Amino acid sequence: MEQKATNLATIxxxxxxxxxxxxxxDMTGLRFAxxxxVTDDTWxxxxxxxxxxxxLGVGGELDLTTTEEHGTVFTFSLPTA
Structure with a gap:
């Protein structure tokens, strides 16, 4: 828990x-950034x-072991002009 607090304070x-x-x-068009x-279990x-x-606010957590995409790799590319 101490490491989480340190990371939150640093950012x-x-x-x-x-x-x-x-x-x-703005660049991606996504309305959440x-x-x-990220650890093995939480985001x-x-x-x-x-x-x-x-x-999801600052300090909020998602349990990665219960998400549908657990273990899935996501990559994002910027759109080309």
């Missing part, structure tokens, strides 16, 4: 993160931009 101190999430959201701490949101109203 929270980086003033550029909100702007970076906005750029990522986050910086996450913890360290910074969030959520115009989608997905509802």
């Amino acid at each position: 929270g101190r980086i003033s550029a993160v909100p702007a970076m999430l906005k750029v990522i959201s 986050a910086v996450a701490r 913890t949101a360290c910074a969030v931009l959520d115009p989608l109203n997905f509802g």
Whole structure:
């Protein structure tokens, strides 16, 4: 639990993160962007931009062992102009 708090605090101190999430959201067209701490079992949101109203806030966790995509590799490519 201490490592999680340290990660949240570290990301929270980086003033550029909100702007970076906005750029990522604008470039991809996604309405949810986050910086996450990922372990084998959990995905913890360290910074969030959520115009989608997905509802996962800073410090919120997803249990990866119960998600439908557990063990699936996701890759994202930027659209070409």
